[in-house]
Amino acid sequence: MKYIATVNDKEFEIIIDSEHEVIVNGERHEIDFQYLNGGGVLSLLLNNRSLEAVIDEHDEVWEVLTKGEMYRVKVQDERAYRLAQARGTGPAVTGEAIIKSPMPGLIVAVPVQVGDVVHKGDKVVILESMKMENELRAPRDGLVLRVNVSKGDSVEKDQPLVAIGDAEG
Numbered sequence: 001m002k003y004i005a006t007v008n009d010k011e012f013e014i015i016i017d018s019e020h021e022v023i024v025n026g027e028r029h030e031i032d033f034q035y036l037n038g039g040g041v042l043s044l045l046l047n048n049r050s051l052e053a054v055i056d057e058h059d060e061v062w063e064v065l066t067k068g069e070m071y072r073v074k075v076q077d078e079r080a081y082r083l084a085q086a087r088g089t090g091p092a093v094t095g096e097a098i099i100k101s102p103m104p105g106l107i108v109a110v111p112v113q114v115g116d117v118v119h120k121g122d123k124v125v126i127l128e129s130m131k132m133e134n135e136l137r138a139p140r141d142g143l144v145l146r147v148n149v150s151k152g153d154s155v156e157k158d159q160p161l162v163a164i165g166d167a168e169g
Helices: 077-086
Strands: 002-007 012-017 021-023 027-036 042-046 048-060 059-067 069-077 097-100 105-109 123-129 132-137 142-147 160-165
Touching: 002 077, 069 077, 069 132, 097 105
Parallel strands: none
Antiparallel strands: 002 012, 002 069, 012 021, 021 027, 027 042, 042 048, 048 059, 059 069, 097 160, 105 123, 123 132, 142 160
């Protein structure tokens, strides 16, 4: 079956060829994965390379944290993708975006403050978890409306950290 995955606004065509093989943009990859600890931690073998990721779904978008980087991933089958394109119902770039903690951890830095203008991809929080520093980035351009944490704070999974919205709002 063919899928379209949008990763941080970059699109990939994915064909699931068999249980242990996928084709991404025409390139074949061997894949094997397993959920660990009964939840959001995924162990992945991709072309015999081992990766670990923390994943969480919010409003049909998967947040994937791996190698200290956060990725926003939306996966649609080809039919749903084509319908959304025809309707012009791509991802919204307005409204309030809440950056939540993808896992429990310790706030290492908050390089933004209320009133700052941020651009998509700017670092807004650095979170230490599982002995790694993870940079959480702005999912859209906007104005920092709220900062709910400070350096040194302990946070829980899904705890709201920063809110970004429209300049008017």
